[in-house]
Amino acid sequence: MASWSIFNELDNLRREIDEAFRGAGVARPLGATFLSPTSGRRFPLINLSEDEEHLYIEAMLPGVDPKELQLSLLRGSLTLSGERKAPAEKGLLHRSELGFGKFSRTVDLPADINADRTSAEYKDGVMRITMAKSEHAKPRKIEIRQG
Known part of the structure; x- marks a missing residue:
């Protein structure tokens, strides 16, 4: 039942x-708008990947001025925040789906990173963040002795 x-x-x-x-x-x-913290959507949309040496994040940020973006690292989390400015009004607005306003997105990272070896690049509306894993987070080969 x-x-x-x-x-x-x-x-x-x-x-x-x-x-x-x-x-x-x-x-x-x-x-409540697209970028609002009460909205069900997460902004910006991201991809998080890794290899043996690095973690990578790609964040989709079309229409956001890179001067309005901030990145911070704290205890295994990366926070990307900023603001998309409202467009200048041009007559009667019939639909508004792009959203504007302040946003913040925090991502828990799957490995410890070396903050001093982190870089970010913004081009064509996409932010690419490369973070080097800390030495103790990298996989190690362990020799197996026979005997």
């Missing part, structure tokens, strides 16, 4: 109302 929860029902109702507003081309009530 399935259990009934008022909280599950309220969450389902909220999702249905949000979907109705999206279908009508209206932003979420109370002004």
Whole structure:
């Protein structure tokens, strides 16, 4: 027998109302936007990969001025924050899906890194971050003795 929860029902109702507003081309009530921390989407979208020596992050940041971006490393997490400026108003706006405003994205890193050997490059709306793994985070070959 399935259990009934008022909280599950309220969450389902909220999702249905949000979907109705999206279908009508209206932003979420109370002004929540694409970049808002209350939004269900994560911005910026990222890829996180690694090899034996490095961790790599690619972050999609189209339309963001690189001067508005900040990176910080703290205890195994990388935080990328910044702001996408609102476009200049040009007549009546019928739809706004690109989003603007302040954003912050924190990513837990799967290995310890050497912060002094971290670099970032922004080109064509994509930020590429390369982080060297710390020596103790790199894989080591262990010799097996016979005998």
